[in-house]
Amino acid sequence: MDIREIARRAKVSTATVSRAINRVPTVDPQLAKRVWKVVDELGYYPNTQARALVLGRSRIFGLIVSEFTNPFFPEIVQTFENLAVENNYEILLTSTVHDPKRMESSVRRMIERRVDGVAILTFGMEETLLEHLRYRKVPLVFVDVGPDVRGIANIRINYQNGIRQAVQHLAALRHRRIAFVAGPLHLKSALARREAFKASMTEIGLSPDLIVVGDHRLEGGMHALVELMSTSNRPTAVLCSNDMTAIGVIREAYDHKIKIPEQLSVVGFDDIRLAEFTTPPLTTVQMSQEELARIAFQALLNEVEGERPSHERHEYELNTNLVLRSSTALAQTGRFPMPSPKANRGTPARKASSVPRR
Amino acid sequence: MDIREIARRAKVSTATVSRAINRVPTVDPQLAKRVWKVVDELGYYPNTQARALVLGRSRIFGLIVSEFTNPFFPEIVQTFENLAVENNYEILLTSTVHDPKRMESSVRRMIERRVDGVAILTFGMEETLLEHLRYRKVPLVFVDVGPDVRGIANIRINYQNGIRQAVQHLAALRHRRIAFVAGPLHLKSALARREAFKASMTEIGLSPDLIVVGDHRLEGGMHALVELMSTSNRPTAVLCSNDMTAIGVIREAYDHKIKIPEQLSVVGFDDIRLAEFTTPPLTTVQMSQEELARIAFQALLNEVEGERPSHERHEYELNTNLVLRSSTALAQTGRFPMPSPKANRGTPARKASSVPRR
DNA sequence: GCGTGCCGGGCAAACGTTTTCTCATTTGCC
DNA sequence: GGCAAATGAGAAAACGTTTGCCCGGCACGC
Numbered sequence: 045m046d047i048r049e050i051a052r053r054a055k056v057s058t059a060t061v062s063r064a065i066n067r068v069p070t071v072d073p074q075l076a077k078r079v080w081k082v083v084d085e086l087g088y089y090p091n092t093q094a095r096a097l098v099l100g101r102s103r104i105f106g107l108i109v110s111e112f113t114n115p116f117f118p119e120i121v122q123t124f125e126n127l128a129v130e131n132n133y134e135i136l137l138t139s140t141v142h143d144p145k146r147m148e149s150s151v152r153r154m155i156e157r158r159v160d161g162v163a164i165l166t167f168g169m170e171e172t173l174l175e176h177l178r179y180r181k182v183p184l185v186f187v188d189v190g191p192d193v194r195g196i197a198n199i200r201i202n203y204q205n206g207i208r209q210a211v212q213h214l215a216a217l218r219h220r221r222i223a224f225v226a227g228p229l230h231l232k233s234a235l236a237r238r239e240a241f242k243a244s245m246t247e248i249g250l251s252p253d254l255i256v257v258g259d260h261r262l263e264g265g266m267h268a269l270v271e272l273m274s275t276s277n278r279p280t281a282v283l284c285s286n287d288m289t290a291i292g293v294i295r296e297a298y299d300h301k302i303k304i305p306e307q308l309s310v311v312g313f314d315d316i317r318l319a320e321f322t323t324p325p326l327t328t329v330q331m332s333q334e335e336l337a338r339i340a341f342q343a344l345l346n347e348v349e350g351e352r353p354s355h356e357r358h359e360y361e362l363n364t365n366l367v368l369r370s371s372t373a374l375a376q377t378g379r380f381p382m383p384s385p386k387a388n389r390g391t392p393a394r395k396a397s398s399v400p401r402r
Numbered sequence: 403m404d405i406r407e408i409a410r411r412a413k414v415s416t417a418t419v420s421r422a423i424n425r426v427p428t429v430d431p432q433l434a435k436r437v438w439k440v441v442d443e444l445g446y447y448p449n450t451q452a453r454a455l456v457l458g459r460s461r462i463f464g465l466i467v468s469e470f471t472n473p474f475f476p477e478i479v480q481t482f483e484n485l486a487v488e489n490n491y492e493i494l495l496t497s498t499v500h501d502p503k504r505m506e507s508s509v510r511r512m513i514e515r516r517v518d519g520v521a522i523l524t525f526g527m528e529e530t531l532l533e534h535l536r537y538r539k540v541p542l543v544f545v546d547v548g549p550d551v552r553g554i555a556n557i558r559i560n561y562q563n564g565i566r567q568a569v570q571h572l573a574a575l576r577h578r579r580i581a582f583v584a585g586p587l588h589l590k591s592a593l594a595r596r597e598a599f600k601a602s603m604t605e606i607g608l609s610p611d612l613i614v615v616g617d618h619r620l621e622g623g624m625h626a627l628v629e630l631m632s633t634s635n636r637p638t639a640v641l642c643s644n645d646m647t648a649i650g651v652i653r654e655a656y657d658h659k660i661k662i663p664e665q666l667s668v669v670g671f672d673d674i675r676l677a678e679f680t681t682p683p684l685t686t687v688q689m690s691q692e693e694l695a696r697i698a699f700q701a702l703l704n705e706v707e708g709e710r711p712s713h714e715r716h717e718y719e720l721n722t723n724l725v726l727r728s729s730t731a732l733a734q735t736g737r738f739p740m741p742s743p744k745a746n747r748g749t750p751a752r753k754a755s756s757v758p759r760r
Numbered sequence: 761g762c763g764t765g766c767c768g769g770g771c772a773a774a775c776g777t778t779t780t781c782t783c784a785t786t787t788g789c790c
Numbered sequence: 791g792g793c794a795a796a797t798g799a800g801a802a803a804a805c806g807t808t809t810g811c812c813c814g815g816c817a818c819g820c
Contacts, residue, residue: 046776057800062778070798087534092514093451093460094776097805102451112480113675115473122470125497129507134515137495139483149487156450157492176445262679291679298681317471321620321649323656323681404806415770420808428768452806455775764819771812780803787796 045088054082065090096158104134105344106154106162111141115288115316116333120165123337131345133160140166151176161185161344165336167233183347185340188232197343197358199336201233203240206329206364207283210311211244213327213366214281218375219309223254223279225268225289234260237285237313254279258289265292273300280308280375287312287319287328294322294371305373315367325369336362403446412440423448454516462492463702464512464520466505469497473646473674474691478523481695489703491518498524509534519543519702523694525591541705543698546590555701555716557694559591561598564687564722565641568669569602571685571724572639576733577667581612581637583626583647592618595643595671612637616647623650631658638666638733645670645677645686652680652729663731673725683727694720 051058056075063071064079082088096102107124109117121137128135136159138150154162155176161183177184184196214222224241227234238255245252256271258264265284269292272279284290290312297304304310304324312319312328319326339360346358409416414433421429422437440446454460465482467475479495486493494517496508512520513534519541535542542554572580582599585592596613603610614629616622623642627650630637642648648670655662662668662682670677670686677684697718704716 047778048776058777059779059800059802060798063799066778072798075799087537089510089513091455091516091776093454093516094805095778096451097449097455097776097807098778100805112476112483115476115676118470118473118476121479121495122497122499125470125495126499129504129511134494134511136492137479137483139480141480141484146487152447153487153492155447158449158451179445295679295681318473318676318679321653321676323653405808406806416807417770417772417809418768421769424808430768433769449806452775453808455777455806456808458775762820764817766817767815769813771810773810774808775806778804780801782799782801784799785797787794789794790792 045086046091047088050079050082050086050088053086054079101160101348102134102158103132104136104157104159105341106136106138106150106157106159108138108140108150108154108162108164108166110166110168111139115318116286116314117165119317119333120337123334124163124341127338127341131341154182155180160348163340163344165340167231183344185343185347187336187340188236197347197360199339199343199360199362201236201331202361202363203233203236204243206313206331206366207237207240208244208247209366210283210313210327210329211241211250212248213368214283214309214311214372215248215250217281217309217372219279219281220250220375221254221277221279222250222281222283223256223272224252225256225258225265225282225284225293227258227260227264227285227289229257231260234285241283258285258292260286261288262292262295265289265294266296267292269293269296269300281311281372282308283311283313285313287314287316287326290326290328290371291318291322294326305371307376309372309375311366311372313364320369322371324371327369327372328367329364330367331362331364403444405446405448408437408440408444408446411444412437459518459706460492460516461490462494462515462517463699464494464496464508464515464517466496466498466508466512466520466522466524468524468526469499473676474644474672475523477675477691478695481692482521482699485696485699489699512540513538518706521698521702523698525589541702543701543705545694545698546594555705555718557697557701557718557720559594559689559720560722561591561594562601564671564689564724565595565598566602566605567724568641568671568685568687569599569608570606571726572641572667572669572730573606573608575639575667575730577637577639578608578733579612579635579637580608580639580641581614581630582610583614583616583623583640583642583651585616585618585622585643585647587615589618592643599641616643616650618644619646620650620653623647623652624654625650627651627654627658639669639730640666641669641671643671645672645674645684648684648686648729649676649680652684663729665734667730667733669724669730671722678727680729682729685727685730686725687722688725689720689722 047058047061051061054061056079060071060075061079064076125135136154136157138153140147140150162177163185165187167188185199186196187199188201189198211222224238226238229235242252256268258268282293284293290310293310294304297308302308312326315328315330319328339362343358343360405416405419409419412419414437418429418433419437422434482493494512494515496511498505498508517540520535521543523545525546543557544554545557546559547556569580582596584596587593600610614626616626640651642651648668651668652662655666660666670684673686673688677686697720701716701718
């Protein structure tokens with residue numbers, strides 16, 4: 045069933061059907077009604093592909109994430125889809141799963157389907173992703189990418205704000221030895237978080253040398269806690285580069301019978317949905333996924349609907365904020381802060397020996 | 403840049419370019435090479451929409467879920483996407499968020515984009531979804547839908563198997579008073595799980611009357627535990643209709659200082675990713691999301707590539723199995739099974755008063 | 761040497777829309 | 791009442807592919 049069928053039955057030309065459907069005001073209301081009647085009767089839906097072909101716009105936005113099973117993304121995808129529905133767009137969803145081949149295939153698929161814009165939320169600078177898309181002048185929005193690229197929109201995340209709040213919150217709870225579990229340092233975002241931690245610590249006269257490297261996954265958090273516990277200068281609080289890491293820390297603490305928050309305060313980062321559901325509920329720095337998705341979508345829309353001159357550089361900012369739940373408490377004072385999992389209590393305290401392992 | 407541009411530069415006709423790209427064997431290898439050279443040089447990608455228009459097939463599969471933020475789905479989406487990439491399909495992802503308007507819009511979008519097939523994984527029978535799609539003879543695959551619909555593929559889930567394993571596991575741990583927290587009973591899947599529980603209990607001579615209704619969400623689990631604790635005939639083990647419910651139970655237990663698994667064994671259902679990460683890690687019935695996605699995709703592929711005569715009914719089955727983690731233990735014997743959260747220890751025990759509230 | 765077959769490649773139609781251009785009809789004005 | 795202008799609808803081109811059909815050239819057989 046196509047537009048000609050409708051035209052035939054409504055006894056008008058296809059042009060009129062097209063105009064009626066697209067609500068072009070010049071068409072006679074009488075005729076329009078006749079057309080709509082037939083359209084409804086037959087349950088006709090225009091063929092979007094034919095439409096896209098002539099219009100030169102597909103009304104599809106690409107969305108590239110690293111993996112769906114990463115709990116950071118579902119919220120983003122949901123919001124993105126909500127917005128897509130509202131604005132009559134479709135979304136072409138793609139994941140790189142950290143595989144160069146998949147990144148390439150992602151880009152190829154985007155180009156083949158002639159998307160109108162792409163939001164790249166992988167938190168890594170995938171140079172390969174850029175090249176082909178930029179070459180075709182596809183509107184892009186990145187998050188956390190380097191400043192040298194122009195002609196593409198950019199979402200800058202203010203890590204400093206939330207992390208400062210977290211550090212000061214812990215300090216207010218009388219914590220002095222605050223550790224940081226960093227993420228994989230090839231990620232810009234992980235690097236930025238670590239730097240924000242350092243700055244926030246020195247700012248209030250604490251030395252930021254209790255830093256351990258994780259991997260932004262549960263396992264990394266578990267290892268990190270073990271590592272931190274084996275140092276002589278144990279922390280009373282741990283700030284983590286993301287929530288999964290924090291959950292790993294909590295999990296490992298549980299296994300070692302370290303009580304959270306009584307014996308160890310834990311703070312996460314991201315505020316994924318899951319953070320509410322841990323035991324105890326996780327105090328964490330919120331980087332609103334909904335807001336991020338919203339900004340990204342709006343950025344593409346701006347680019348495409350041409351609100352602003354598109355040759356200038358577009359910057360957006362996303363703030364971060366501490367949200368308090370139940371995984372932090374006053375530091376234990378007086379006694380040794382927490383029971384040793386093993387009997388290494390007697391080893392002499394070496395100062396500042398807790399530099400990252402790798 | 404289009405196929406004509408390539409043709410011009412390679413000094414052949416567009417027909418030859420098309421044939422070369424699609425690897426039609428009749429084209430002279432010499433020419434083909436010339437074409438490919440130009441294609442690579444210019445970075446040409448065929449326009450999928452034009453292709454779809456003439457082929458009458460879009461190479462897009464629709465995937466309808468209830469909501470992305472439901473932790474059951476990310477794994478499914480990921481697997482679906484992996485398979486799509488492998489098979490050169492695109493996926494049109496849509497969520498109903500339990501809203502009739504959104505369901506309708508989902509269907510409209512699927513039809514407008516002329517998808518080649520739709521997998522409907524909402525676990526509800528959305529009649530409205532069906533009608534339009536069936537009318538257009540779009541291949542469909544459903545999960546858990548009633549048996550009266552024909553011409554569409556169906557994935558039946560064997561709830562009984564896993565739930566029986568769970569019940570028998572608990573029984574083997576000397577539990578006698580095993581409660582069940584059901585899901586919302588308008589869901590077919592929730593109903594089936596409850597029935598499977600009843601059958602498994604009576605099968606081994608236990609009476610399945612400790613049943614409480616939840617909502618498949620965290621809150622439902624929390625309420626359910628409160629409700630169960632306020633009865634005189636308290637369970638020593640709780641089997642839940644899904645993992646989120648179980649996590650709610652664990653969370654509430656934590657608040658009441660009920661130790662899991664020592665004082666209460668908890669079993670979930672689904673085995674979402676998150677089940678591994680709870681404290682303690684959740685023993686649960688696995689209904690493999692990856693497998694489910696795989697079956698759904700394959701079903702569509704079969705339908706579309708026409709492996710089998712498509713007029714017959716296609717049934718697929720997905721099994722369920724218990725996976726043991728750390729949230730179950732031997733029932734406490736002798737003493738009263740768990741401390742009362744409030745002082746209602748003195749109330750006289752009423753027999754079998756624990757029928758569902760609603 | 762010529763006719764027959766076969767093989768490979770080009771021409772052009774088709775897919776289902778939108779939109780420009782043109783034309784017929786009505787309206788308005790003098 | 792006649793002419794110009796305005797209005798509304800239809801014919802046809804265009805979007806970028808695939809593919810059926812035809813045709814030219816070459817090899818082969820007689």
